[in-house]
Amino acid sequence: PQSIRLEDYRAPDYLVDNVDLVFDLEPESTRVLCATTYYAANDEGAPLVLDGEDLTLLNIALDGRTLGETEYSIENNQLTLTDLPERFELVIETEINPKGNTQLSGLYQSSGNYCTQCEAQGFRRITYFQDRPDVMARYNVTIIADKTACPVMLSNGNLIDQSDLDETQHAAVWEDPFPKPSYLFALVAGDLAMVEDTYKTSSGRDVDLRIFVEHGNEDRCSWAMESLKASMKWDEERFGLEYDLDLYNIVAVSDFNMGAMENKSLNVFNTKYVLAKSDTATDQDYAGIEAVIAHEYFHNWTGNRVTCRDWFQLSLKEGLTVFRDQEFSSDMRSRACERISNVKVLRAGQFPEDGGPLAHPVRPESYIAIDNFYTATVYNKGSEVIRMMHTLLGEENFRKGMDLYFERHDGEAVTCDDFAAAMQDASNIDLTQFKLWYSQAGTPDVSASWAYDEAAKQFDLTLSQHLGATPGQETKETMHMPISIGLIGPDGEDMVSDVLSLTQAEQTFTFKEIASKPVVSLNRGFSAPIKFKADYSREELAFLMAHDSDDFARWEAAQSYGTLLLLDMIKAHQEGRAFEKDAPFIEALRKTLHNENLDAEFIALCLQLPVESYLAEQMDVIDVEAIHAAREALRGFIATDLQDDLLETFRNLRSDAPYSPDAKSAGLRSLKNICLAYLSELDDPACMGLITAQYHNGDNMTDRMAALGILSNKDVSAREEALSDFYSRYKNDPLVVDKWLAVQAMSSLPTTLDTVKSLMEHDAFSIKNPNKVRSLIGVFAHANQLNFHRADGSGYEFHTSRILELDKINPQIAARMVAPLGKWRRFDTMRQDLMKAQLQRIIDTDGLSNDTFEMASKSLN
Numbered sequence: 001p002q003s004i005r006l007e008d009y010r011a012p013d014y015l016v017d018n019v020d021l022v023f024d025l026e027p028e029s030t031r032v033l034c035a036t037t038y039y040a041a042n043d044e045g046a047p048l049v050l051d052g053e054d055l056t057l058l059n060i061a062l063d064g065r066t067l068g069e070t071e072y073s074i075e076n077n078q079l080t081l082t083d084l085p086e087r088f089e090l091v092i093e094t095e096i097n098p099k100g101n102t103q104l105s106g107l108y109q110s111s112g113n114y115c116t117q118c119e120a121q122g123f124r125r126i127t128y129f130q131d132r133p134d135v136m137a138r139y140n141v142t143i144i145a146d147k148t149a150c151p152v153m154l155s156n157g158n159l160i161d162q163s164d165l166d167e168t169q170h171a172a173v174w175e176d177p178f179p180k181p182s183y184l185f186a187l188v189a190g191d192l193a194m195v196e197d198t199y200k201t202s203s204g205r206d207v208d209l210r211i212f213v214e215h216g217n218e219d220r221c222s223w224a225m226e227s228l229k230a231s232m233k234w235d236e237e238r239f240g241l242e243y244d245l246d247l248y249n250i251v252a253v254s255d256f257n258m259g260a261m262e263n264k265s266l267n268v269f270n271t272k273y274v275l276a277k278s279d280t281a282t283d284q285d286y287a288g289i290e291a292v293i294a295h296e297y298f299h300n301w302t303g304n305r306v307t308c309r310d311w312f313q314l315s316l317k318e319g320l321t322v323f324r325d326q327e328f329s330s331d332m333r334s335r336a337c338e339r340i341s342n343v344k345v346l347r348a349g350q351f352p353e354d355g356g357p358l359a360h361p362v363r364p365e366s367y368i369a370i371d372n373f374y375t376a377t378v379y380n381k382g383s384e385v386i387r388m389m390h391t392l393l394g395e396e397n398f399r400k401g402m403d404l405y406f407e408r409h410d411g412e413a414v415t416c417d418d419f420a421a422a423m424q425d426a427s428n429i430d431l432t433q434f435k436l437w438y439s440q441a442g443t444p445d446v447s448a449s450w451a452y453d454e455a456a457k458q459f460d461l462t463l464s465q466h467l468g469a470t471p472g473q474e475t476k477e478t479m480h481m482p483i484s485i486g487l488i489g490p491d492g493e494d495m496v497s498d499v500l501s502l503t504q505a506e507q508t509f510t511f512k513e514i515a516s517k518p519v520v521s522l523n524r525g526f527s528a529p530i531k532f533k534a535d536y537s538r539e540e541l542a543f544l545m546a547h548d549s550d551d552f553a554r555w556e557a558a559q560s561y562g563t564l565l566l567l568d569m570i571k572a573h574q575e576g577r578a579f580e581k582d583a584p585f586i587e588a589l590r591k592t593l594h595n596e597n598l599d600a601e602f603i604a605l606c607l608q609l610p611v612e613s614y615l616a617e618q619m620d621v622i623d624v625e626a627i628h629a630a631r632e633a634l635r636g637f638i639a640t641d642l643q644d645d646l647l648e649t650f651r652n653l654r655s656d657a658p659y660s661p662d663a664k665s666a667g668l669r670s671l672k673n674i675c676l677a678y679l680s681e682l683d684d685p686a687c688m689g690l691i692t693a694q695y696h697n698g699d700n701m702t703d704r705m706a707a708l709g710i711l712s713n714k715d716v717s718a719r720e721e722a723l724s725d726f727y728s729r730y731k732n733d734p735l736v737v738d739k740w741l742a743v744q745a746m747s748s749l750p751t752t753l754d755t756v757k758s759l760m761e762h763d764a765f766s767i768k769n770p771n772k773v774r775s776l777i778g779v780f781a782h783a784n785q786l787n788f789h790r791a792d793g794s795g796y797e798f799h800t801s802r803i804l805e806l807d808k809i810n811p812q813i814a815a816r817m818v819a820p821l822g823k824w825r826r827f828d829t830m831r832q833d834l835m836k837a838q839l840q841r842i843i844d845t846d847g848l849s850n851d852t853f854e855m856a857s858k859s860l861n
C-alpha cells in the first residue's frame with residue numbers, strides 16, 4: 001500500500017459548482033445518477049481522475065455522449081478521462097449495494113433504513129467523484145424510494161419538492177444552498193419516528209429541530225433535544241455564531257463506525273449519543289450526549305462553513321471543535337471537573353499514542369488510510385493546542401482571532417496555518433515557535449526545580465523541557481508552552497499566580513518579595529499537555545491537596561501522591577515485601593471527603609486512585625499483576641481506615657428524589673457510588689447487602705450499573721444473579737446490552753477471557769455491529785490491562801483472531817483494535833515476543849485491508 005504525503009499536496013485540476021444526484025433506492029441495487037459540470041482549474045490540460053470504490057459503472061456520458069470502454073480507464077479505484085475540453089458535463093450512472101455494505105462507509109443500511117457515512121472517503125463508494133475536501137459544490141439531491149419502506153427521505157439543506165411517482169414509489173428533492181465538500185453529503189431514507197422542536201436564533205430566525213429515531217424510541221430524545229438548543233444558544237453567546245438554515249435534522253442509527261457525523265443540516269448519530277432515559281442511560285451517557293450533540297452542532301461553523309483543504313488538516317476542524325465542545329461542557333457543568341475529565345482522557349488515550357509506535361503530529365505528514373488518523377492526537381491533543389493559544393492570547397484576543405478566521409475563510413477549505421495566522425494577526429502575538437505543536441509529535445517532558453533565598457526573599461523556578469524522538473522525527477526543536485503556576489504561602493493563600501511562557505530549553509523565572517518559603521503549584525489547569533517532573537515531598541503534595549486555589553492542581557496533587565505510593569507498593573510486590581500503609585495520604589483523602597467547600601463530583605474525582613493504565617505508563621517495564629495487586633491493596637487500606645466516613649457519606653447521599661441528569665445530581669451519585677465501591681473492598685456481608693440492594697432497587701441506570709460494576713469484579717453468587725437479571729430485564733434494549741457486555745469484558749476475574757469468548761456466541765453479540773464489537777472486544781483489549789496481558793498470551797491470540805475476522809467485515813473497526821498490541825515495547829521480553837508474533841500474524845494475512853495493514857505494520861516497527 002502507498003503512503004499519501006502532505007508535501008505532495010496539489011490543488012485539484014478540475015472544479016465543480018453544482019452536483020445533481022438522483023438516488024433510486026433498492027436494498028441490493030441502488031442506482032445513483034450523478035450529473036456534474038467540470039471546469040479546468042488550470043491550463044495544464046490534465047486528465048480528470050475520479051475516485052470510486054465498490055461501484056458498478058452502468059453508464060458514463062460526456063456532454064451528452066455515452067463513452068465507449070476505450071474512452072476511459074478504471075484502475076486502482078480511479079476512473080481517468082483524458083483529452084478533455086475546458087468545461088464539460090459528465091453524467092455517471094453507478095449501481096451500489098447498500099444492504100451488502102458491511103464497512104458502514106458510503107450508503108448502507110442500519111435496521112433496514114438507508115443512511116450514509118461519507119467522511120473521510122465514503123462518497124467515492126456512492127459515485128465516481130474527486131472525493132477530496134477542497135472540491136466544494138452545491139448539491140441538489142433527488143431521492144426515489146418505496147413509500148412503505150421509506151416514508152422518510154432526507155438529505156442536506158432544504159426540502160424543495162416532494163411527489164408521488166406511482167402506486168409504490170415517491171420522490172423528494174433536497175437542495176443545499178451552501179457549497180460543501182463531498183464528505184459532508186448525507187442521505188437518510190426509511191421508516192423512522194420523528195421528535196420535533198423549534199429554536200429561535202438571536203437574529204430571529206425560526207429553526208425546526210427534528211430528531212429521527214427507530215419507532216419506540218421517541219421517549220428517549222428529550223435530553224438530546226435540550227442539548228441541541230443549549231448548544232445553539234451557547235455558540236451565539238460565546239462566539240457570535242448563529243445557525244444558518246431553517247432546518248436541523250439529527251438521525252440516530254444503531255450501526256455506526258464512530259460517535260456521530262456533522263453532515264450539513266443532517267447529522268447522523270450513533271444511537272449511543274442520542275437516546276437516553278433514566279432507566280437506560282447513565283449520568284456519563286447523558287454527559288456524552290450533551291457533548292457530542294454540541295460537538296456536531298459546532299462543526300456547522302468549524303468544519304462545514306470553513307472546512308479542511310486536505311485530510312492532513314483534520315485537526316483544523318476536529319481539535320478546534322473538541323475545544324469548543326469542552327468549553328461548552330465546562331459552562332454547562334463544573335469547569336474544574338470537566339478539565340479533570342479531559343485530562344484523564346488525554347492521559348489514557350493520547351499520551352500512550354504519542355509515546356508509542358503510532359505517534360504522529362497533530363498535523364500528520366503521511367498516511368496510508370486516513371480513517372486511521374481520527375486519533376486522540378488529532379482530536380484531543382489538537383484541542384489542547386487550541387486551548388494553549390487561548391491561554392497565550394486571552395479570551396478577548398482569541399475571540400478576535402476566531403472572528404477574523406471566519407471573515408477571511410467563510411466558504412473556503414483551509415489549513416491549520418491559516419487558522420494560526422488569523423490568531424496571530426488578530427492578537428499581534430507571534431505564534432511562529434508555538435506552531436511546532438502542529439508539526440512535532442511526542443509529549444514534552446518538563447522538569448521543574450526551585451530554590452528559595454530566605455535572605456533575599458527571592459524564589460527561583462527553573463523549568464527545562466525535553467521532547468524525545470518519535471517515528472520519523474529524530475530531533476526536535478524547542479517548544480513554546482504556557483505554564484500556569486502559583487506560589488502558595490504557608491497560610492495556604494496564593495502569593496503569586498501567573499502564566500509563564502516557556503520558550504527555551506531551560507529557563508529560570510525569578511520571583512521577588514516572596515515573604516516566606518512557598519509551595520509551588522505547577523501547570524495549573526493543565527495549561528500545557530506535558531509530563532511534569534518535580535520532586536515533591538509527600539507533605540507538599542498533602543499541602544497542595546488541601547490548599548491549592550486551582551482545583552485541577554488540587555486533584556493533580558492527589559493523583560501524584562497516589563501514584564507515588566502505588567509505584568512504591570508495586571516495587572514492594574515485585575520484591576515480595578509487605579505493603580506499607582501511608583496514613584497521611586488516607587488522612588488527606590478523609591479531609592477531602594468532608595470538605596464542604598468542594599462539590600461532590602470533584603471530591604469523587606479526588607478519591608479515585610490513578611487507573612491501572614496510567615500507572616503502567618509510569619513504569620519502565622509494565623507489570624500488570626503488580627499494578628493490580630498494589631492498587632487493590634491501597635483501595636483496601638483506604639476502605640478500612642475510612643470505613644465509617646464512607647458509610648456515613650454513602651447513607652447521607654442516598655436519595656428518594658426522582659432522577660435528574662443535571663451535573664449536580666450526577667455529582668452526588670458519583671460520590672455516593674465511589675463510597676460504595678470502596679466499601680465493597682471490605683468483603684463485609686453488610687456492605688455486600690448494600691450493593692445487591694442498590695442493584696435491585698436502583699431507580700436509575702447510573703446506580704444500577706455502579707452496583708453491577710462492583711459485583712462483576714467479585715467471585716460471588718450475587719454476581720451471576722445480577723448479571724442474568726440484568727440481561728433478562730434489558731435484552732431488547734441494544735444500548736443497555738452493550739453495557740452488559742462491557743461490564744463483563746472489564747472484569748478483573750481470571751475467568752474473563754473465557755467469558756468474553758462465550759459472549760461472542762451469545763445472541764446478544766453481533767460482530768457486524770460496531771457498538772457490540774467496541775463493548776466486548778474493544779473494552780477487553782483497551783480497558784482490561786490485567787486480563788488482556790495474561791502471561792500465556794491467550795488474550796493476544798484471541799484478540800488477533802477477532803481483528804482478522806473483523807478486517808473482512810469492517811476494516812475501519814478492525815484497524816481501531818490493533819493499538820493495544822502495539823504497546824509491546826513496554827512489556828517484559830516474554831510478552832514482547834507474544835505480541836510481536838500476533839502483529840506479524842496480522843501482516844502475513846492475505847487480502848488484509850490497507851487500514852489494518854497500516855496499523856499493524858507501524859505497530860511492529
Ligand code: B3K
Binds near residue numbers: 258259
Ligand atoms: N467528523 C466525524 C468523524 C468521521 C470519522 C470518519 N472515519 C465525527 C466528528 O468528529 O464530529
Ligand code: ZN
Binds near residue numbers: 321
Ligand atoms: Zn468532530
